Amino acid sequence: MTTAPRADHVGSLLRPPSLLLARDDAAAGRLGPDAVRTAEDEAIGEALRLQRQVGLEIFSDGEYRRRSFLSELAAAVDGFTDGHSEMRWKGDDNQPDMRSTSKIVGATLRKRRRMTEAEVAFLHEHAPGPFKTTVPEFSYFPLSSWQPDVSGGAYPRREDLFDDLSAIVRSEVEALQADGVSYIQLDSVGFATLVDDDHREWLAGTGTDPDSYVAAAAEALQRCLQGLRCDGVTLAMHMCRGNSRNRWLASGGYDRIAAEVFGRVPVDRWLLEYDTERAGGFEPLRHVPDGATVVLGLVSTKTSRLEDPDDLVRRVEEASAYVPVERLALSPQCGFASVAEGNALSWDDQRRKLELVVSTSQRIWG
Template sequence: MSNQRTAPTRATHVGSLLRPAELLRARQDHAAGRIDAQTLTAAEDTAIQVILDVQRDSGIGPYTDGEYRRNDFMSQLTGGTDGFVAQAPTLDWNAAGDERHPDDAILNLIGGKLLHRDRFAEREATFLARHAPGPFKVTIPEVTNFVVANWQAGVSDEAYPTRADLVDDLAAVLQSEVEALVRDGVRHIQIDAPCFTSFVNDKLIAVFEAEGLDPRDLLRRCVEADARIVAGLREQGVTVGMHICRGNYRGQWFNEGTYDGIAEDVFGGIPVDHWLLEYDTDRAGSFAPIRHVPAGTTVVLGLVTTKTGALENPDDLVRRIDEASRHLPLDALALSPQCGFASEVQGNPLTWDDQRRKLDLVVSTAQRVWG
């Protein structure tokens, strides 16, 4: 197997994309028993072919399937892993103004010992290998997401007395899947970690402390688990990116807090090829923490929001990239939207045309800055 990793692209996106109306209807029809699984798969295949064309026409890369086969960015893992129970966690989402939406995403609590049962990204990888017009990536969730969002006292603690106790078993689940992806021939894997910012969220820090946990020790344990997975992938020549945001659900966010409190542990502790970092609002703070990113690692600046359809001013984007270049060389930077357009099936409150304009803006701005 070649150890040649994919060269960084200057214009990329995080992974999930808005589902077209036809696919949403097909999913509803399947849930209601009006169509069978084979018909739903055919609808997914057709929609993925369309979104691959959209990515090709915009010039953005590497390709993804838009996560069109998933209910949300973590659902394939929960569906393929023993130990999850059909009970939704209670998550406190934040929204601009009065636009708060109730959380009805399909998320499951941990109620038993976690064990990898079925592949959860095989169909995605196989289809992309056959149909992507160029290099593609497969996205998987990260350990910390489940430590924060899927452990609950009274449900999870018989199997895992504390959140910290599930880290190793969850890492083993992810390790099994990424090893299989490598055997499938996947050369680019992205790990999505929106809950690292829980460790700069005062509300959640208080929750961890009330449970008798040291938040910094819990963070480091998650970082060490991720680092083992990432190092193993890179030794096999796989390009690895990691995405950090503050949650992304129908225009809402989950965490608040800047990168300052986690940058040294996270950026310095996980040996990825590139970081995809949310930077579309003041919630992210300054660019100063990216100084902790090791030499040779790219930072993809998530400056274009996916939470609304309002289009950013390209001059403002160029100015912000220039600001970031005071902390890392311009050649170590790239540009993307701040998160996916649809981290769960309904997606964020913007239109298909809004999404396309934002992809085009990322590409045109990158061309302007890097040529």
Template structure:
């Protein structure tokens, strides 16, 4: 049996040391863009080989050409300024660290200027050993993390006002991907859980926004983007987590408060959902996923190298099958291994063991 449809991964992989060195040398002016591209190409080939050997699917390029999961969009879109917001990240032990974000602030009118996934798509089309996907960031990420009073409100008075222009940027790129013949697109949406994060909903309310209306506006934007892709014959997945930055997380809160609105209204083919800790809450909200839509259970953590018990994971899948038919379930890590260039605190071997574990559980459950 081919387990590529039941054993999946979110997308980003740890950058190999040679690629990190090449990025540093390029930033220092020691190598040019073409030399960096050659190192990137070789690193992607190695990432594809790791995925092939593990049996994991669908293939990605590890996001090796990006600084973080959103940087390709911000670099190719007018309106972003090189000023990073300061976001609060949570770590084990209830510590909270404040770090310069990996994203740029919105300081001007947002307009799609250049393609930002075409080179990734072309290389995967030529070299992926099987089905492959490309990930693009979702609108809500920018609504939550990239609007800041004193910088963004000169153009967009409130964070809600960026939705239409940002959605147009994402839609322009995804429509181009569909025309290029890309068959699988993933939309990364770690900030939907901001709407069940009391700390952030309080921020929205203090700004005079109704969180439920803001969520509705983001969902409607996504409906249009996803609907356009599916009308073009593209398979669409959407990934929801709670942020993932060097083993830390951004949001806290269960899916209960957003499940009916998000799962019920955005017509994706499959949801990739973070379920590696108790922060995600119970599996009960997956009952709101429409019949025939696949639920990919993100049960294997990428935040640490500790390896989960396959028996425990298999039991969690069995638990989920009481809410969603087993044939409509799959398993994956809860997020990528490196949402930004430095990645999570795992080793390359840890990462491989995690991928192997996902495949092992898929074989046990669906074999």
């Protein structure tokens, strides 16, 4: 591992209105792919300038070429069809829970192309410093994208998806290493979804034991990443409870999954959501192996309210009871726009949040 910034961020950023408009025009047939690519390039340039201005030392393209943080996996792989997941979003706005739009597995999954090649080529040319590239981690897909009447012909059980998904993700990580990417981040929703009582009850009702699923998924991910850690490359994993237009999928601490996931998955860096009480306490961090860094996601991308720097310092001190402070870092809890529409924050709100991460990390670690 070489890329170890104290001030980190998950990757996705609010899309500028010009990019959203270009995508709408493309969907309506008013704009061609070359014009959309130009709009993406210009927006990414703006995102890179923002990151440099606030003092970040690791850069991303804001995931501006994607529909969502995980959309490129389905776009690059044959075997998916449109549908709705059984997973339901939760929120504070008194609206009914919403089913998640999802790609459903309808046939054997076969990788058709790279997920991140265009992203990496542009960042190699334009990023003002080291950059990260994000890849969807696969444990969520058997939960959200497997339905017995649609998927059962190719994969009789949810867990039968692990081998093919693992091979797809591993091949992308290997390609990123060959591309010279120094920070590769897996974005995971599946594990943290199963800290939630409602989702555990739902999964058990389908005939799958939640704890057995977590163990099987962690073992599959361990095999997927085996031997991939190497000098010069930071391999990280972000665990999220869902982040879509200020909503979330799950509530609960990491206690139920910590031993299996932290103990098995061989990564250098964990980016963990800790911005609300829904995330629980820091006690599960005792399961993080020696040598791994924990990036505390203490700054929320779901609200414009700016956190108190003193509170952030205090919470880092609390976490240091379980992981030494020299192995801690700071970030927002998730991206600002895990889906293209983004969370209900302004561009200035986003800037202030990122500036807070940088200034607080400098205060703690110098």
